[in-house]
Amino acid sequence: MKFLELPHNYPEQLGNQSKWISKFIRSYWLVVFVHTIAQLGCFLFLYYPISKYEFYIHTLLVPVILMSSMIIWTHWIHRQQPHFIFYAMSITSTFITWVIIYLNYDIRIIPALCLMPIFSSVIFFRKRLLWFSSILQMVTFVTLYLSDAHFREFLSSFDAVATPSFILAGTIIAHIILISGRELLGDLQQTMQAKQELIVRNAIMSKLSKTDGLTNLYNQISFRDYYDTAFDYASQGSDLHLALLDIDNFKQINDTYGHRVGDMVLGIVSQVIQQYISSSDIAARYGGEEFALLILDKNFDEAYELVENIRSHLSGLRWKELNNQTVTVSVGLHSCEPGLTKEELFEQVDNYLYQAKRSGKNKIITARHIA
Structure with a gap:
C-alpha cells in the first residue's frame, strides 16, 4: 500500500528511535494508571450518579482491561512487527484517548485530548503518521457520535461541527510544526556533516603534513x-x-x-x-x-x-x-x-x-x- 510505504533507511531510523518508542509505550501505562486513580477518587469523594457495580465494572474494570490489552498488543507489535510500530502506537493512543473522552464526556474540555495522539506523531517527524492519527480521531469521533445516543446528548450541534474542525485545525498546526522541525533538523544535520567533513579534512591535512607521501612514514x-x-x-x-x-x-x-x-x-x-x-x-x-x-x-x-x-x-x-x-x-x-x-x-x-x-x-x- 502506498500509505504504508517505508523509507529505504527505515530499519536504521527505527533502531535510533527504539528507546523513545519504548518510553512512549510505557507512558501509556502511566496515563491508564493516573486516569484510573482519578476516576476512583472522583467516585469516592465526589458525587457520582451511578451504582457501585456500574462504576467498578463498567467505568473502572472494563476500560482498564481494554486499554491494557491495547498497550500489551502494542508491546507485541514492537517486538514482533517493528515496521508497523508507529501505526500501532497511533491506534493505541487513539483508543486510550477516546476511552477517556467517552468516560468523561460530561466534562466540556475533555474532547481536547484528541489532539494528544496527533501532536505525539510530530515527535517522530512523520507526516503520514500525523495524518493517519488525525483520520483516526475523525473516524472515532464520527463513529461515537452516530452510534451512541448518550454521547450525542452532551454535544450540541455546534460541538458536532466544532470538534472535527478542531481536530483538522490541530492537525494543520502540527503539520506546520513538523515541517519546520524537519527543516531545522535537516539544517542541523548538514551543519554536523559539514563539521565532520572539516574534521576529517583537517585530520587528513595534518597527516599529510607529518608524513611522507611515498613511504607513509613520518617526514x-x-x-x-x-x-x-x-x-x-x-x-x-x-x-x-x-x-x-x-x-x-x-x-x-x-x-x-x-x-x-x-x-x-x-x-x-x-x-x-x-x-x-x-x-x-x-x-x-x-x-x-x-x-x-x-x-x-x-x-x-x-x-x-x-x-x-x-x-x-x-x-x-x-x-x-x-x-x-x-x-x-x-x-x-x-x-x-x-x-x-x-x-x-x-x-x-x-x-x-x-x-x-x-x-x-x-x-x-x-x-x-x-x-
Whole structure:
C-alpha cells in the first residue's frame, strides 16, 4: 500500500528511535494508571450518579482491561512487527484517548485530548503518521457520535461541527510544526556533516603534513619534533636508540631501472621497517633513500636485534624488477648516553652509517661493532 510505504533507511531510523518508542509505550501505562486513580477518587469523594457495580465494572474494570490489552498488543507489535510500530502506537493512543473522552464526556474540555495522539506523531517527524492519527480521531469521533445516543446528548450541534474542525485545525498546526522541525533538523544535520567533513579534512591535512607521501612514514620535520621530545624523555632516564638506514647503491637503481622502480624499492623498504618496529617506535623517511628510527622502551641488544631483522629481511629479498638482484641497507646505531647532546648523538649515528657504507655496505655499525 502506498500509505504504508517505508523509507529505504527505515530499519536504521527505527533502531535510533527504539528507546523513545519504548518510553512512549510505557507512558501509556502511566496515563491508564493516573486516569484510573482519578476516576476512583472522583467516585469516592465526589458525587457520582451511578451504582457501585456500574462504576467498578463498567467505568473502572472494563476500560482498564481494554486499554491494557491495547498497550500489551502494542508491546507485541514492537517486538514482533517493528515496521508497523508507529501505526500501532497511533491506534493505541487513539483508543486510550477516546476511552477517556467517552468516560468523561460530561466534562466540556475533555474532547481536547484528541489532539494528544496527533501532536505525539510530530515527535517522530512523520507526516503520514500525523495524518493517519488525525483520520483516526475523525473516524472515532464520527463513529461515537452516530452510534451512541448518550454521547450525542452532551454535544450540541455546534460541538458536532466544532470538534472535527478542531481536530483538522490541530492537525494543520502540527503539520506546520513538523515541517519546520524537519527543516531545522535537516539544517542541523548538514551543519554536523559539514563539521565532520572539516574534521576529517583537517585530520587528513595534518597527516599529510607529518608524513611522507611515498613511504607513509613520518617526514623529516615530524621526525625532528619527535626526536626532540624523545631526547627530553631520555634525559630523564628513558631508553632511546637512534638508527639511520640508507639503501645501498640507490642511485644506481634509479639510473639503471628508472625512478618508478626506485619508488617501489622505497615503498617496500618502508613496509619492512614498519613490520618490525613496535607502536612506541618512530620511523621516518629522513632523506631521499635514508630512513631514521627512534627506538624506545628497549635495551641496546633489543634495538640492535630490531635493525638487524630489518637488514636481514631486506638482504634476503629477490627483486624481479632488478633482475632478481637484492636490495641491501647500511645502518648506523647508537644509544642516548649521559652527557651526549641530541646533535652529538645524531652526528655519531651518521658517522657509523658512513663507516658501514665505506666498509662494504649491508651491515650495522655501532660503538660495539666498529669496522
